[in-house]
Amino acid sequence: MTDAPAVPSTALPARGWYKRNEIAVTPWLFLAPAILFFAFYVIWPIYQSIAISFYDWDGLGEARYVGMANYVELMDDSAFEVSLWNNLKWLLLYLLAIPGGLFIALFLNQTVTGIRIYKSLFFFPFVLSQVVVGLVFSWFYLPNEGLLNGVLGLVGLGPVNVLGDPTMATYGIIAAGLWPQTAYCMILYLTGLNAVDPEQIEAGRLDGAKGWRMLWYIIIPQLRPATFIAFVVTIIGALRSFDLISIMTNGGPFGQTRVLSFYMFEKALSEYGFRMGYGAAIAVVLFLIMLVFIAYFLWSMWSEEKGR
Template identity: 90%
Template sequence: MTYATVPDRHPPSPGRRGWYKRNEIAVTPWLFLAPAILFFLFYVIFPIYQSFTVSFYSWDGLSDPTYVGLENYRELMDDSAFEVSLWNNFKWLVLYLLAIPVGLMIALFLNQTVTGIRLYKSLFFFPFVISQVVVGLVFTWFYDPTFGLLNTFLGWFGLPTVNVLGDPTLATYGIIAAGLWPQTAYCMILYLTGLNAVDPEQIEAGRLDGAKGARMLWYIIIPQLKPATFIAFVVTIIGALRSFDLISIMTNGGPFGQTRVLSFYMFEKALSEYGFRMGYGAAIAVVLFLIMLCFIAYFLWSMWKEEKGH
């Protein structure tokens, strides 16, 4: 004998269901985001808040801090080493941006189907995967005035020896050139990825309209590479402002402190000098953060404006 199951004529009302079941769609994404948000708050937002707070104190990191208000910032205005560091950061910002057009040109070359293209891609990709410390050591040997390849090449043409890292006027540019090597490789990878997403129909339409060469690149290909260009700009500017490891490896701020940037000068003041001026170092960090924030805010505003226009 079989018995038919009678359906429940009184399903549970929304009020009888649990709170999570009623809000499952809205709550579940936040549960997945919660660990990342907590890490971001603890390791990014809280240290930024601490930097602002410490910058108002005179503190060696061990004894009790003494509140000095804006005194650390007033001292920055008369600090010649801070002025040199700020000016060097400006040089890094301007010259580091060369990685973007050079990376684009290399990506356009590597996007072709020619014999040995995989070997070329490997050679251009290589700088991206090696450590900045290794890059610094390689270029230190390259610039060496006694056995470096640079002076060997100059000697072939009868030119005098150049001590790049020992010359206060050339050292910063020599370090920037070393930093451009891996940064160009990174921009190249971004653009290679972007070129794979270029619409072939638009390229074909451009050819039918007579566009070729530079006109094809400027009016059809580059507009489709805007997402890659945006990321390249943001990462390159942040990399220029955060430059520390190459300076530490290649010159340690010398000669005569002429290759310092804000991040390196902050380290010197907060952790390297006798007295450990944590408050003064925090003030330098705040200035660097505000400069970086201006650039990031500008790029985010530009991206939001463009998305709103669409």
């Protein structure tokens, strides 16, 4: 009796865990380096700042746990109150960069003779360092030699010491910050205008829309992604306005131009403080204010995308 011929096996070879989950796992492998960097350089410092805010520490010696004492002290700190109010002024006035950037972008999006020269002039502030901007405007505001007072003198107005006046200095610094910030918003809107659907514009023209109606009902709705980024970047820029203040007034006169980021530096790292715990408490307050605005814009964008 002869043996029956062997039947070849049709079973598939065993697959490893990665092969079975390759589609789900591969994106996370590409994201892993960015997630690690984000955790190490963003999440971990945030956790450390929150932890340090509960201690009385000079940055070198032994830290002493004080609980919520640093936050309670903030409530009676007049310099913190001034810094908080100045941050609110920065937030409100800095938002002028968004409509300013939009209207400049609309102008530069036209076919006009010499438009490349105009684009270069409006783009120029964006490539300047904030330190350079601060120095330029410090010279611009000089009481006697500054260009501002030279122009005022031509129309018969007296000299104005913008950075030396406690009531005007903050607004002078905000004006300096608006110069490059408007240029940044302009670039965002120029990019967004390139993605505007020409068919919708043509349909609007056929329906009789023009001028402000065309802008409000057809163009601006298509610029929502650029507007979202402009809002987030402008709010973050207003809340972390440190470099211009440091260069132009160093918090003066009489501490009236301080903002939270600058006051945090004064308390934690300058010769006036070395109170790391108190500085960390100020940083946590600033972080929470930023978080509220960013969370609101993210929620608005998510709701809009979900409703489509």
